[in-house]
Amino acid sequence: QITLKESGPTLVKPTQTLTLTCTFSGFSLSTSGVGVGWIRQPPGKALEWLALIYWDEDKRYSPSLKSRLTITKDTSKNQVVLRMTNMDPVDTATYFCAHEDHRAFDVWGQGTMVTVSS
Amino acid sequence: DIVMTQSPDSLAVSLGERATINCKSRQSVLYSSNNKNFLAWYQQKPGQPPKLLIYWASTRESGVPDRFSGSGSGTDFTLTISSLQAEDVAVYYCQQYYITPYTFGQGTRLEIK
Secondary structure, eight states: OOEEEEEOOSEEOTTOOEEEEEEEESSOTTSTTOEEEEEEEOTTSOOEEEEEEETTSOEEEOTTTGGGEEEEEEGGGTEEEEEEOSOOGGGOEEEEEEEEETTEEEEEOOOEEEEEOO | OOOEEEEOSEEEEOTTSOEEEEEEESSOOEETTTTEEOEEEEEEOTTSOOEEEEETTTEEOTTOOTTEEEEEETTEEEEEESSOOGGGOEEEEEEEOSSSSOEEOOOEEEEEO
16 A cells, blocks of 8 residues: 655745655655656645656656755655755645656645745 | 646536536647557545546546546546536546646536535
8 A cells, every 4th residue: 555644844934945755655666667746735726746756766847946946765765855945935835745657646645734934 | 838727617516417527738648659648637625635536538546436437638638427426526637747847737626506
């Protein structure tokens, strides 16, 4: 059974860097074809894809946020980390991580709400 | 980026009736080498993460009731709920995973009439 869980701060100040960790089980991020992605959702709004890391270290980013994002993986710890710099109140959202294979994002974490406020 | 546009934005359907949600991509998401459409449908209920319903445009995820079906190819896709149940009240999203940046539609809110 695949599970994922996001963790990180619930409140960050403007200009700070956000670091979120996705801890997963039930699969290995060294298995061919597997990826873990990050998606966010501002309150009451639609889903926005942020970044994706594949088993082979291939990394993809949203072009509009690329300069602020870094995604990394630690296969031994079964974790994927997303860093987002220069946080702004518009970045207030629920942040999800999700497992990806050929079936798109088939399993999602419960999400973690991040508020950006001074 | 491939822009995904859903219609309608909201929909009210009577219990037991058919619900249809459309999704249009600005460019084709059909991968010619395997003839698969890289299009997924998700259901999201309040306070929950999205749940994968359909992938490859028409393949139902394991455990998803057969009243949910997906159709279409290329740039035009449809999610159909054949007989609406109370538990189907949710927001539905389409998503293309043909190429990054992956993109989602704006969502369609489905309610009971």
